[in-house]
Amino acid sequence: MQKIAVIGAGRVGETTAQILAQQELCREVALYDVRPDYPAGVALDAYQTAQHFDSDTVLTGSHDPRVIEGAEIVVVTAGLPRKPGMSRSDVLEANVRIIDEVTDHTLRHAPDAMIIVVSNPVDTLTYRVAQRTGWPRERVFGQAGVLDAARMASFIAMETGFSIRDITTLVLGGHGDTMVPVSRFCTINGVPISHFIPAERIAEINERTRKGGAEILGLRQNSSAYAAPGAAVVTMVDAICNDRRRLLPCVALLDGEYGERDIAMGVPCVLGKRGLESVVTLDLNAEEQADFQRSAGAVREDIERLREIK
Secondary structure, three states, rough: OOOOEEEOHHHHHHHHHHHHHHHHOOOEEEEEEEOHHHHHHHHHHHHHHHHHHHHOOEEEEEEOOOHHHOOEEEEOOOOOOOOOOHHHHHHHHHHHHHHHHHHHHHHHHHOOEEEEEEOOOHHHHHHHHHHHHHHOOOOOEOOOHHHHHHHHHHHHHHHOOHHHEEEEEOOEOOOOOEEEOOOOOEOOOOOEHHHHOOHHHHHHHHHHHHOHHHHHHHOOOOOOOOOHHHHHHHHHHHHOOOOOOOOEEEEEEEOOOOHHEEEEEEEEEEEOEEEEEEOOOOOOHHHHHHHHOOHHHHOOHHHHHHHHOO
């Protein structure tokens, strides 16, 4: 891939850009941010690590949106972060205005790109971008489940002592307190986690996963998480750039899957060179389906709020 743009040069954007460059997933990573000179400084600093990682990817940065011209993937991290005690939905009104502006920049300067939305509340903002662009879900999707599943995997590794490489997890639904960790589909090298962890501890891990971002925010106080979100974005980009056809939980527009439509939520998706190539519908049990519908209700509340924002 020739060019990937990252919109928003905050901590998540900076981390994403640096990992993309380190892994040489494209020839150029372009950073855009509204702050004068700041994205150029971030890009220059990151580019000066290139020799250490044997990377020939060039990083550029500008507060001129033309810097994203011709990008094949646009990663949107721009937006106000939440503060301790805030939910992701609390930043909706401020961030929807930012997301509208960067969507318009993308339409103008990278009209053939795929868009990966990271800004919160990610389910609602992914829906907003899709509505504003009119693009199909193959080209507009969001990052959340890859991050949440990684968090769950880390908690299982800490609980069991097993290598995290062997742990597979799945988290569905909205990226918030109603997300749905589906422990029935979580395994350690193919063995269900219920073989190693009692039910009450699994329930505690599920709850810690739901509050994973808030836990880090509460501990750091002055910053949301950025290392894990950046790595999660790069996992998705890698699947696209290398046509890996990986099965990853992503925020996708639903059209009848799981009994939902006209909504964007986290579901298992196949990512390959054409972007989000398909949604995989799992046979959820009654409890899992009820939890998914409850999560959908929370996302719909935010989507309804979009109509009130001028």
